[in-house]
Amino acid sequence: MPVSAETKYGPSVTTNTVEFPYRRSLGPVVGGFVAALARGQITGVRSTGVRGGGRVLCPPLEYDPDTGAATDGELVDVGPEGTVRSWTWVAAPDARHPLDRPFAFALIQLDGADTAMVHAVDAGGEDALRAGLRVTARFRAQPKGRTDDLAYFVPEGTETTDPDVVDAAAAAAGAAAAGVSTEPVQTMEFWSSLTYKEAVSPATARYARSMLAGTLLGQKCPTCAKVFVPPRDFCSIDGIRLDEGHDLALPDRGVITNFTIVTPVPYPGQKETEPFVRVSVLLDDVEALMGLQPVVDIPNEEVRVGMRVEAVWLPESERNAEEFGNRGWGSTTGAISGWRATGEPDLPVERYIDRVF
Amino acid sequence: MSADEPGAPGKTFGEPVAIVGYAVSPMSEFAEQTEVQLCLDVVTAALASSGLGRKEIDFTCSGSSDYLSGGTFTFVANLDAVGAWPPIRESHVEMDGAWALHEAWVRLLIGEERTALVFGSGKASTGELSRVLTLQTDPYYLAPLGTDPLSLAALQARALLEAGKATERDLAAVAARARRAAATNPLAVPAVAAAGAAAVGDLDAEIDALLAAEYVRSPLRAHDTPPVTDGACAVVLATATVARRLAAEQGITPVWITGLEHFVEPHQPGMRDLTDSVSTRRAGEAAGLADGGPVEVAELSALHSHEEIILRGALGLPDTCEVNPSGGALAANPTMATGLVRVVEAARAIRERGARRTLAHATSGPCLQQNLVCVLDEASTEEAR
Amino acid sequence: MSGEPCAIIGVGQTHHKSKRLDVSLAGLLREAASRALTDAGLDWPDIDAVVLGTAPDAFEGVMMPELYLADALGAAGKPIMRVHTAGSVGGSTGIVAAHLIHARRHRRVLAVAFEKQSEGNAQWGLAGGKSGGMGAGGIFAPWIRSYIRRSGAPEHIGWQVAVKDRLNALKNPYAHLKIADISVEKVRESFMLWDPLHFLESCPSSDGACAVVLTDEAGGRDAAARGNPPAWVAATAMRSEPTSFPGRDPVRPQAGVDCAHDLYRAAGITNPLAEIDVAELYVPFSWYEPMWLEGHDITGPGDGWKLVESGETEIGGSFPVNPSGGVLSSNPIGASGMLRFAEAALQVRGRAGEHQVDGARTALGHAYGGGAQYFAMWIVRSTLG
Structure with a gap:
């Protein structure tokens, strides 16, 4: 394990980085959601059952979150415009975040959906955010078959200068030209990297010292x-x-x-x-x-x-x-x-x- | 073998269960002790305060998380803290120790076992806590976005403000009171206690000062968020027969668990009402909150300031109720033990400060997804009748 | 067992495979849970509480997955618990669920356990991401060598168990490994994975889930009246001991001995070999069949392998072990223990299909974990009392 020693006669803190590329199989609903993103389309799913039946869930799930009843499995188009219901500002993003510049996390209720999804809003500055703000989706210009092919949202009417993303219409046109598959995407990698640090206990320090000797x-x-x-x-x-x-x-x-x-x-x-x-x-x-x-x-x-x-x-x-x-x-x-x-x-x-x- | 060994005569179903001992470790932002050592010390101290010996414990249950400590099966090492030899009846939940308490309580209700040791432990400093907890979120839609717990908490705080159920000043007031409470709590994280001790002037002035700070995730400021904390906590339970014997023979004051319930809500923050905590309200109702006298002290696992406001409302706590006299999770938040520490603080209010009825709350998941309520009383339900 | 009687009225499992790339995590669990509900004649809203079990979170990279999975399991508005007791977790999960019934906390509980090994890599997880991991087999192999030496068992015993369980798996539509041409020669000729264990003497890596629906006496009688024979939980037991200390005997761990005796005493069993009709033992490596026969005092010391050699542990023998094909044929780690418990229930319900043991009325479900230090066992019967 990669360890950093802080003193000559025995480390006082050890660090250990644990990394793994998990492979997520997505199933029909998440997989279908991802496939549609390549066409610039955000989808929801219609809930069934006695309670909550008929409402459109986005992000789409295989089940109604309140009852566990299976959703009907038919993905329906929602968005790409929606309304910010709540938001916060991430002034100093880190490597795990979807944007490397300050952005907002927001709860966004897409037009046609009855629930809100958590996503990122590239709004330039915190002042642009408010509950009720109308936003529209930006898609990865070169889709990778991942949930984050839905790159982020921008306030409606924003000109996009980021060359890596396109709006829904451009994504749809690009997909039509390239003949993108409509089959649900099967798997997606999830890269996990965590670094742990721990004080070396006195017993371990004595053992290390003795072993060195x-x-x-x-x-x-x-x-x-x-x-x-x-x-x-x-x-x-x-x-x-x-x-x-x-x-x-x-x-x-x-x-x-x-x-x-x-x-x-x-x-x-x-x-x-x-x-x-x-x-x-x-x-x-x-x-x-x-x-x-x-x-x-x-x-x-x-x-x-x-x-x-x-x-x-x-x-x-x-x-x-x-x-x-x-x-x-x-x-x-x-x-x-x-x-x-x-x-x-x-x-x-x-x-x-x-x-x- | 214990005299209270399962199968011994006189086992009865549904006897009331009491807390007869407890201990909380010092809370620090970076403990040099290993987790096993933290556990060993609180287990030893809790047993001592209960008047029971290690070998008199019928069942042991603990709560901890592999992901906090960065290994697989890391809870296995914590068995060493118990001295599990000869082999013990034992279980583990990958949850806050408050849920280990629930599992042990259920076993004691059955009547086969009469005593239980419960502990929860976490060294949140070991991993990068914010990144670790991101892995608690939906692995398809949320974790790939890096939905850190602070951002999700801030979405909930904003929702509360937008709904007109709180103001930023209300949040700062919660934080100010927590810091002042921490100053007098020897088990608070030292930095928080120091901040509370340094606060001078009246509460309004302090709130003004807090509101001048920058946001860390608007509308949350640093003082609205919990300290990364290493710590452990242990509780000893006994059924009424044993608890009354300990009271008579050893002068132990039993604190009775009169209600203990928990519920979970849908995971996606956008698929529930973030301005309320329905599961907390229902847990309080199911735990019989309304059925006894007023709750005098409530220890709530409000990890962020606004959560205390939501929880207070959900539980319908009266103005006379003292909330988080320990400083709560804003004073010390040993992930995986925070909820069990609340139980101990609520028990201490009865055993050490003469309160009659208190409440402890534990939570898990983003935006108060899962909530547990434990109601404690100086008298058992039988005695109350 | 005192308290409310507990009946198993629904069992469900997935088709276990090395890679279930067709389902999400939620989909995998719902496949098992829906089958259990259908078997029980119930629907999601009929369930009062959910208990989830799985092995280390790092295997799938989702921390405390009960949070993300809560609504997938219909648990919103209900209590959900998450158990983690190493490899025995699937069994412990069933026991925690049974206790919720015994204690009359709930009337209908859904217990679910899973592992989706294809999301990650268990060998990587067990090695903590470091090189040179021993794998589980590397830890158990020396103990198996010790057993062989101690018992004087001939080397073909391991091969024989490996063949028997794979032949049984051919009768189980849900089993992962289907090796139609399995033979002693094939096992013997397979490469040495962990000396003295051959590749075909070891369990596979599987994606899979298992679920059981538990209910109270009224629910069990009601199911029986509807033509759904319940399995009644006659006894449960859990025991643990520390991982390593000088003089510890991992071949016949004391926790396993004590757990078995707790179980037999509670079930009123004095001669397990005669009184138990079928056993589902946790046998991830072939030699563990005779080791647990002896380690749980089902046979005398040194007699376990003789029972295997005589063919008595085959379906149709006097003491059939793992008619389902066992862990050697399907190993979704977190679910493997629950599969043993569930298969035991299927047997006494007469619902095991092609791998049914004729006239099974009393069955043993068993799981172990960690360094052979965690044990969970239950006895189920076709009749109550």
Whole structure:
């Protein structure tokens, strides 16, 4: 994980960016709404049922929001003009917003619709906004098959200078010329990127410091006498706080108690391409176990329960405190490259195979 | 095993349920403790205040959100705060802890279990809260537009102003009172408490000063919006049999839950009346708000100033009712625990300040989409009869 | 179980597939929910409350999706709860819904669970977006090796379960995987995904949803009178334990043992192997069938694999397990637990179609999650009391 270190002897804040291109399947109603946008047409859907029946919902839904009853599924044209019912001004837009210049978010009731939709209004300045303002839609000049092909609204009568958008008539003409499909659009990508930051806990900071100095560190609960690696500053069995006084230096030799060989599957961010081994190592002398550890210089097919191993420490100059985060329990990455066979005789399988924690 | 183990004799259906213990963590804009540690401390303190031991708890339920903490299954780690060994009867809602309270309360009503531990936690500072909460909105029409929670709240505030149900001055008055309350609440976010303590002169002058500030999303100004907050909160529940024993043996003052209901509204902000909170009104009615004496204290999860005005109206609170003496969510808004903190504040008003009847409110979703009302009383419904 | 009796009168599920590109999230859930309502002879307005379950929100990229989905599930003006207890969530969701009936909070509750894995990538989600993710199988594989060693089970047991469940899936119109030419050889020859687990010993990634309609005693009797046989909830249980601590036994987790014994005690079952007619166990990797047979004390230690080897867990055997094809054939993660609970209900209602177990009167629905640390189970019966 990308981490920023703030001090030499251990990071104080870690940051982590989580990104993914979600693929949304749209279904017939949203998909139909998107398809119509390419023709410069905004659509709603007619509600059915006892309560609220007959009203036109925009944005169109598969169901009546008040009753859950299925809408009739027939998309009907609304807009492209409408009326602002409420608004707010976004003076400093950020990357997720539809416009990179100040704009309004507004509740817009399109002509022919009985409900309002949330959308953006490019109005130049906040002074132009008021409830009751008449607005009209602008469409993406080169539609991408997304809900945001409806780019934004402008006050009626506004000349558009933005070359990326067109009005409804131009969009319709362009679509007719290009022979745009009327079939509902099936999927749309939604890019999600979030950055998280968290203070490194004192327990993690001590673990990182110890690892940089070449010593594995655990913590022993005075109540149950169990040893946790790395220190957590609490005991998950007894539900009590622990502290630095319970820390315990641990040996860096042990026995493989179990393992798996993972055949990696591709996903965004995945760098592994070949099957890789992860082992559990029960340390010598103390009842402490390191899970999900990589091995060094042991072919996958030779990894076995009972094998004696020792830690392979990275050269001090290559150790990296930034690898140690609050949730990387048992992670040795950043100080230990993995575990290699010592060549000593194996220990009996039956005594160790159950020790995976 | 607990003496109050399920299956033990004398289990009865529908016994009244009381809050017998609670604890709230310090509230900060960036907690250095992990979420597990925040939970561990409030769980320990709440149990201590209830007179019950960890192993005397029959059921545990918590509320938290993966998306706040930026992982998958992050609530699993919070189990460590409970010391879930030997294994416990336990559940989790991806909702504010107030809904965890609801789940636990329902279980206690059945009568198989007699005690419950409830907690809610959130470190809203971990992610970029505004971006994270944008992902709560409709994934087709809203989230791709970047409909951040502040913008949606501002649309609701504007709708309220346009309807003539409030003025910008009314909003500032809510904020001014919240800041003053925060100044005397040791559990308020320090920056808000400091702002409240710094306020000098009369309320009108302070409101004038607040109205001079720039909008962050018109018509909302910074003081109309909640602080990003890290915090946790825990509550211990017991059925009447246990609560009365604790009262007799340990001097615990039980605070009785006499009503607890919640309702949701349509998601799209343009498909409901933003100037009202129908679900809050109905939750209040269903929780028996009208059936007892006057509510003396109401703790409302009004994340923005105008929401307090909407909620007050929906609940029909009398002028004599003290609203958000803690400063409310404008003083501290630990997302996923804010509603449960309201329950604790409402319980404290009874247990520590001698109020007879109080109310707590929790909310979820854009523009007050989902609302819960909890009515608390110094006497159980049985005693009241 | 004390309190109001609870009856399942409607069950619905989607056609599970790796990619349901033909539906929106709302459409996927409504497909299952509408079928459950139709089965129950009810319509959206007849429902009093909704409970939604799903696994991590990051799998679909929608935070707290109960907000966006509330009106899609006809929940506007009603309470909606959102449960998240890791992989056991589908089961927990059913239990939370049942408790709303037991506690007489509501008369008709709709419980829905889903996952739309094709929107995102579960392996990515589980790895927190980082490289080198273990996947769920990577975590469970060492424990399976430990079980094999401990029990002395021959390696073909895993292959045999993989074949049995895929053959059962051929009888289930909703199942995702339909491998007509499945065989032990085919499983054995499939590539090693997580040593010692072969590809065909692992569950697929599915899009899917499941829904059940729960009602009270009067509703159950009314359904029976209309020719819709209900499944009566005889007992429910949930247990959890911490993820990792030295000496924890993940092969036979204590939470699983305790959960099963809570369940049997509440249902009055003393010999589960004899008294339960059919079980839907959460078996995402083939070896988990014998592991849960032993881990829930259905058989004695070391006897689970022998029951499998003898063919007794096939349809027509003495203890059929996963006649629906199980998680090995359909895995919409958040819904997988509810599918087990729902299939158990279908069996005792005599509505399981081609995969019906003759004369099923008592059935077990089971789910587990996290690092084999969360358990949810229920027993349903064809008769009340």
